[in-house]
Amino acid sequence: MKLRWAGGVLLSLAAAYYVYSPLPSTVNEPWKLMLLDALFRSFIHVGDAAHALGICHSVHVLNSVVSRLEVIEARSSPSVSVTDSALGGVPVRVFQPVGGGAKLRRGVLYFHGGGWALCSGRMRSYDLLCRKMAEELDAVIVSVDYRLAPEAVFPDQFHDALTASQAFLSPEVLQSYRIDPARVGVSGDSAGGNLAAAVAQQISADDSMSVKFRVQALIYPVLQALDFNTPSYQQNHNVPILHRHLMARFWLLYLGADPSLLPHILSSPSSLLHPSILPAIRSHLNWTALIPTKHQKHYRPIATETGSREVTQEVPGLVDVRAAPLLAEQGVLGRTPQAYVMTCEFDVLRDDGLMYARRLQDAGVRVTSDHYDDGFHGCMAFAFWPFRFSVGQRSLGSYIHWLDHNL
Ligand SMILES: *[C@@H]1O[C@H](CO)[C@@H](O)[C@H](O)[C@H]1NC(C)=O
Numbered sequence: 001m002k003l004r005w006a007g008g009v010l011l012s013l014a015a016a017y018y019v020y021s022p023l024p025s026t027v028n029e030p031w032k033l034m035l036l037d038a039l040f041r042s043f044i045h046v047g048d049a050a051h052a053l054g055i056c057h058s059v060h061v062l063n064s065v066v067s068r069l070e071v072i073e074a075r076s077s078p079s080v081s082v083t084d085s086a087l088g089g090v091p092v093r094v095f096q097p098v099g100g101g102a103k104l105r106r107g108v109l110y111f112h113g114g115g116w117a118l119c120s121g122r123m124r125s126y127d128l129l130c131r132k133m134a135e136e137l138d139a140v141i142v143s144v145d146y147r148l149a150p151e152a153v154f155p156d157q158f159h160d161a162l163t164a165s166q167a168f169l170s171p172e173v174l175q176s177y178r179i180d181p182a183r184v185g186v187s188g189d190s191a192g193g194n195l196a197a198a199v200a201q202q203i204s205a206d207d208s209m210s211v212k213f214r215v216q217a218l219i220y221p222v223l224q225a226l227d228f229n230t231p232s233y234q235q236n237h238n239v240p241i242l243h244r245h246l247m248a249r250f251w252l253l254y255l256g257a258d259p260s261l262l263p264h265i266l267s268s269p270s271s272l273l274h275p276s277i278l279p280a281i282r283s284h285l286n287w288t289a290l291i292p293t294k295h296q297k298h299y300r301p302i303a304t305e306t307g308s309r310e311v312t313q314e315v316p317g318l319v320d321v322r323a324a325p326l327l328a329e330q331g332v333l334g335r336t337p338q339a340y341v342m343t344c345e346f347d348v349l350r351d352d353g354l355m356y357a358r359r360l361q362d363a364g365v366r367v368t369s370d371h372y373d374d375g376f377h378g379c380m381a382f383a384f385w386p387f388r389f390s391v392g393q394r395s396l397g398s399y400i401h402w403l404d405h406n407l
Pocket of ligand 1: 272
């Protein structure tokens, strides 16, 4: 009896230890976030264990959990008709408001997040997001299921995103969905924000396209992989749900690089001090100049003895603008559409977004920078039951509001 009691206490302590991770005191609903993080970490640990045992790739474990628990059928409601279809051969889910006669509507192409390796536009949270956008904006929302790593690596995801965009913007497709060609936007969160930004650059520069995007709405986008020591990477390296090492792992996976490079890229010096990176490129991610001092805080570029390997030669994707849109020249940025950039204080990617917003602005693009002081990475996807955060609902509301006023 006593033994069982002691065992129970030990187990609860172990569980508490596992769940407990110190969080910044000003993050939104820290206890809920701690639970969410424990859930994520346990899936990742199970994935890593299966990977180490040679059962399957860790990403497949996570994605099979996602597809069992989260992927839902295309179900129409009285107000929104939902169908699974394809654009240029790329699978998509289309959300169309019901009724409205011959009236032309606005349209948004949406790329989901998940480190270019996880998730799907058919997941419950993304399905709910696009449904809500379709209803509240009275717009046609098309959610793109680009191919995922590790089967597909850069530039496959980018190509799928571009192919779907080109098909979406074709006069025939717009007409078939009754979309106003002057009011089409591109959007995405996290890795999807990366694809949206990269595609927006390509489409804007392509003179053969008669219809262009009018807006780009980027939700905590991933934009560069040369500096894992920006102030936000330093500050939030251990903050859920996107830990620094996890983001670096996603990058290596996306770029088809050797996973054993992980310790190397994590211990690399700040790109600002990296001798092998050209000064012209360094200036595009010079956070000491590009982000407000209130976000730089006390952080300084990190110099290390290691990291002298020419990693950009081994992994050319690191300096490819189609993978890292922050590296684009000012002339390219200047042609891209009006932008909305959402950033969260407690997110390793905060400074990617802040730098991009500033560079777009410097290039003459109209930018709305929407920052959440209590936000964490991924919060906008957590606006719905069972993991509903107030910052998730607030950020979702303001994103939809911005689209309503600018698209
Ligand atoms: C970054 O910006 C600072 C401040 O404007 C400047 O002194 C420094 O030379 C810049 N570094 C690079 C690599 O462009």
